[in-house]
Amino acid sequence: MSSGRTIVVGITGGIAAYKAVGIVRAFVLRGHSVHVVATEAALRFVGKPTLEAISRNPVHTDLYDGVAEVRHVAIGQSADLIVVAPATANSIAKLAAGLADDLLGTTILASRAPLVLAPAMHTEMWENAATVANIRTLRERGVTIVGPGVGQLTGRDIGSGRMEEPETIVTAALAVLDGNSTTGGVLPSDAAASVPQDLAGAHVVVTAGGTREPLDPVRFLGNRSSGKQGVALAEAAAARGAAVTLIAAHLEVAPPSGVTVVTVETALELQAALTTAAATADIVIMAAAVADYRSAEVRDGKIRKEETGDTLTLSLVKNPDILATLASNRSRPQVIVGFAAETEQDTTQLLVLGREKIARKGSDYLVLNRVGWTQGFATDSNDVIVIDSAGDIVSEASGTKMSVAGRILDAITPTSPGRRVLPAPASFPTTQRQA
Numbered sequence: 001m002s003s004g005r006t007i008v009v010g011i012t013g014g015i016a017a018y019k020a021v022g023i024v025r026a027f028v029l030r031g032h033s034v035h036v037v038a039t040e041a042a043l044r045f046v047g048k049p050t051l052e053a054i055s056r057n058p059v060h061t062d063l064y065d066g067v068a069e070v071r072h073v074a075i076g077q078s079a080d081l082i083v084v085a086p087a088t089a090n091s092i093a094k095l096a097a098g099l100a101d102d103l104l105g106t107t108i109l110a111s112r113a114p115l116v117l118a119p120a121m122h123t124e125m126w127e128n129a130a131t132v133a134n135i136r137t138l139r140e141r142g143v144t145i146v147g148p149g150v151g152q153l154t155g156r157d158i159g160s161g162r163m164e165e166p167e168t169i170v171t172a173a174l175a176v177l178d179g180n181s182t183t184g185g186v187l188p189s190d191a192a193a194s195v196p197q198d199l200a201g202a203h204v205v206v207t208a209g210g211t212r213e214p215l216d217p218v219r220f221l222g223n224r225s226s227g228k229q230g231v232a233l234a235e236a237a238a239a240r241g242a243a244v245t246l247i248a249a250h251l252e253v254a255p256p257s258g259v260t261v262v263t264v265e266t267a268l269e270l271q272a273a274l275t276t277a278a279a280t281a282d283i284v285i286m287a288a289a290v291a292d293y294r295s296a297e298v299r300d301g302k303i304r305k306e307e308t309g310d311t312l313t314l315s316l317v318k319n320p321d322i323l324a325t326l327a328s329n330r331s332r333p334q335v336i337v338g339f340a341a342e343t344e345q346d347t348t349q350l351l352v353l354g355r356e357k358i359a360r361k362g363s364d365y366l367v368l369n370r371v372g373w374t375q376g377f378a379t380d381s382n383d384v385i386v387i388d389s390a391g392d393i394v395s396e397a398s399g400t401k402m403s404v405a406g407r408i409l410d411a412i413t414p415t416s417p418g419r420r421v422l423p424a425p426a427s428f429p430t431t432q433r434q435a
Contacts, residue, residue: 013041
């Protein structure tokens, strides 16, 4: 990881500005030189003395301070990375329009450093057509967008628009600085060229999240998938030029802008949506965690413990094997990628499981995704091995879910400059492949 670099943290006027203190601190503790550029509105939410104490540098706010040293240009020119957190709807609109009426705007326009934005706003503002268009414009220029997440907003609001947590933002920003992000870029000149357009013209379908099988109007059988990896895959595919359909089951993060979103609840609903979307797909990536079983009976009323006593016995029936069905019934040439969430930590045994599974499923690739109590599900990082239908390793990736998404797309896209085939290790066991 890069160290000792110059990072500018821009803070705009939103309630989430208090989280910027944690971002500044995290960069400083990693050995970077951090310079804060705050808008006047930002200082209504967090004080300059706090920011100066944490950053260990003066906080800059006024466009007309330091005129003799041309500070409005000098800060941007010296930056290796610029992070704006929070990025309000207003600041995003100004950046998309190229406006520079304050010190932060001029700093960004005067810099060739990668730009990372962490949006924070109410759900209605995030989903407004103007904001959607502005985010699309910035992404096309190579700007990295981190979040927003879904959760408690100001007041009683709950929804998409919550700024991601400081550690998530810092991890994603440093991945951009190290060149490991699929959506990072330079604003604005040659940024588009930094993201390969090897999926231009392709229709990519991604499933994400976790299905829920109802037991009654209150309870369900589910899993711990947040949908973050699937959303990252959808975002990365869109950045590489694809038309993306995201089939979303109970996401804990907001879907990226510029993709078609189909929401589902259960495994059967996911299968129906996927069957329709896959009919025109060139690539299908099944990153969702799909329930293997569903309840044989769904009660119309709440199951009450007064009725069941000390024990409750549930009768479950098996859900269809969606991946195997899709792979065996594909109606056109297409690449089908499955995910296997596995708790096996030994790599040799993990590969045994994966090779046996891909033989059963018939997919072109299988992403072996290590999961556990604190690994894989509901986290911001991931650790995967991608194998092909012959059981050969074609990629290994560990890091942020966005960086992992890029590596997966590299592996499954034949024209990708990042594609490579890795030989199976000498200890890779040979098993009888199923017909």
